[in-house]
Amino acid sequence: MSDAARAPVPEWMDRLRGQIGQVPPSWFSRFLPPEEGGRESAVLMLFGPDAAGGEDVVLTERAHTMRSHPGQVSFPGGSVDPEDDGPVSAALREAEEEVGLRSDGVEVVAKLPQLFLQPSQYVVTPVLAWWARQSPIGVQDTGEVARVVRAPLRELTDPARRFTVTHPSGYVGPGFEVDGLFVWGFTAGLLSKVLELAGLDREWDHTVRRPLPEWLRALGDGPPAQREVRRR
Numbered sequence: 001m002s003d004a005a006r007a008p009v010p011e012w013m014d015r016l017r018g019q020i021g022q023v024p025p026s027w028f029s030r031f032l033p034p035e036e037g038g039r040e041s042a043v044l045m046l047f048g049p050d051a052a053g054g055e056d057v058v059l060t061e062r063a064h065t066m067r068s069h070p071g072q073v074s075f076p077g078g079s080v081d082p083e084d085d086g087p088v089s090a091a092l093r094e095a096e097e098e099v100g101l102r103s104d105g106v107e108v109v110a111k112l113p114q115l116f117l118q119p120s121q122y123v124v125t126p127v128l129a130w131w132a133r134q135s136p137i138g139v140q141d142t143g144e145v146a147r148v149v150r151a152p153l154r155e156l157t158d159p160a161r162r163f164t165v166t167h168p169s170g171y172v173g174p175g176f177e178v179d180g181l182f183v184w185g186f187t188a189g190l191l192s193k194v195l196e197l198a199g200l201d202r203e204w205d206h207t208v209r210r211p212l213p214e215w216l217r218a219l220g221d222g223p224p225a226q227r228e229v230r231r232r
Contacts, residue, residue, distance in 0.1 A: 006132040007049045009107065013130055016198040017110045020128075025113030028193050033116045038123040042087035043077030044095045045194065046106065047153075048131025054154050057191070058137065060098060061147040061181060070219040071146070073183045075126070075190075076101070087111065087125035099148045100140050105133030112194075117186065126190055151178045157195060159204035167212050175210060182213055 025032055050056040064071045076095035084090040088108055095101040112126040139145045155161055155178050165175035165184040174192040176183040183191070195201045 006105075007130075007134075009109065009130045009132070010055060012198045012200055013047065013109055013128075016128070016194065019197045020110050020112060023197065025115075028113060029115045029189065031116045031118055033114050033123045038116060038121040040080040040087065040090075040125075041078060041122045042080060042091040042094070042125045042127055043075040043190075044091040044101075044127050044129055045075055045112075045190070046095065046101070046129050046131055048134055048150070050150065050152055052152065052154070054152060056150040056152045057156070058095075058099065058101075058131075059149045059151050059178075059181065059183070059187070060145050061149070063142060063144055063146045064219055066144065071216055072185065072187070073181050074187050077124075079122075088127050091125075091127040091129075098140055098145050099137040101137055102135045105131060105135055107132045112190075115186075115190075124186075128194070147181075149179050149181060151181070153195070153200060155179075156191070157200055157202050159202055162204040163208045163210045164206055165212060166209050172209075182216060184212065 044058075046058040047055050048058075058076065059073050060076055062069055062072050062074060076098045077091050078094040078098075080087055080090040081093075084093060088111065092101070092103040092106065096103060107130045109128045109130055112128060115124045115126070116122070117124060138148055156176055161177050163175045163177075165171070165173055165188070171185075173184060174188045176188055176191070192201075
């Protein structure tokens with residue numbers, strides 16, 4: 001496919017790129033990397049054009065049999081390995097391994113500030129990217145990924161699909177429901193902040209509260225990493 005066929009970066013992503021440097025890292029999360037550092041990792045926030053003329057974002061549902069974070073909704077990503085050339089390289093590699101993404105069709109737009117998942121000691125770099133030249137994606141390893149979903153932004157920003165998640169631990173944070181996925185914790189918090197900063201957020205009722213579903217609690221009762229989102 002020629003460069004002329006590459007989908008251009010939408011205006012809101014250009015606006016988002018400019019806004020990222022205008023807010024402090026603490027705006028994304030109150031948990032920031034300590035001076036002694038942690039286990040470096042990265043996630044890929046991959047947005048692309050959808051068939052309806054809008055945009056979507058790639059989400060994965062982790063396999064329910066995994067030892068860590070079973071059944072959780074996440075962005076493709078993982079640890080930065082020694083052979084990786086930093087977090088961007090790691091995020092693209094992990095996306096290839098998890099969903100079969102071809103990196104030659106991806107334009108990296110920006111890196112968000114590093115965030116810290118205290119219980120797991122992960123220092124996470126979210127990598128913002130645009131899927132300019134698309135190719136098929138899907139589950140590559142059923143031992144790691146149960147589903148791959150391209151979640152339309154028009155649905156993620158629908159006030160009827162948004163709510164506040166509560167957990168017996170005292171956790172309170174934003175939640176989304178899309179295509180049968182219950183999105184909460186780190187993923188929902190990061191997605192909520194990005195949509196807000198991009199100017200795509202629509203007013204929704206923060207007083208609508210939903211407890212974490214029993215089936216998710218039964219899988220692992222919510223991994224500690226998912227509790228590290230700013231509380232409202």
